[in-house]
Amino acid sequence: MNEIDQGYPAGFFERGDPTSDAVFYRPPRLVTHIDAAAISAVSELYAQLGIDGSSDARWRVLDLMSSWVSHLRTAPHELVVLGMNAAELDANPMATERVVQNLNVDPLLPFADESFDAVLCCVSIDYLVRPVEVLREAARVLRPGGQVVITFSNRCFPTKAIRGWLDTDDEGRCAIVVDYLSRAGAFTDARVGLRTPAARGYRGDPLYAVTARRAVS
């Protein structure tokens, strides 16, 4: 059963460009999608959560919807990157394993149960048309207590983002991600935060983070 059957409004997961993601993501984009301050906020969050190679922990980390950069300050023991473009993933210097997979066609992750310590998804959750299935899979591959970290801004490829995302504001987007995690059913301790300055005059890209832990059953 997909999310539409689970009670989202009609058209929530429709996109301006309904053609295969394989077409849109065929050309490699070796660019950054948010500004330097927002990227730094992602890196700082990962460091605070211990999701990088700076500790003695030999963590195995999965970066979903990844590209040439995963925004980690130091490489974890293992970093598996999954995205649409092989050239982008090949250019990711921290990756120890690369998987090209269209999650909108196949949301099942090709990894063993409880095989990761953390799952990341940076500025990409808005492109998923089956996000609850993907996050249910993220929970399956996370060890109990493992962390999921979903970061996003107000920038996107508008033709590829779902209508439900485009039709709301930053607060609404935070609520959508929390709702996805809730529906995925295996996460606990969901937290939402603005990681860039909240000052009125701040002109940079905002960076929001939703974090949660795989429930310990």
Ligand SMILES: C[S@@+](CC[C@H](N)C(=O)[O-])C[C@H]1O[C@@H](n2cnc3c(N)ncnc32)[C@H](O)[C@@H]1O
């Ligand atoms: C805006 S970029 C973000 C890349 C990277 N996470 C970052 O922080 O720079 C969106 C990424 O999502 C990936 N992506 C988009 N649609 C996808 C899909 N259907 N399945 C898997 N990955 C997808 C693309 O490969 C692309 O690299």
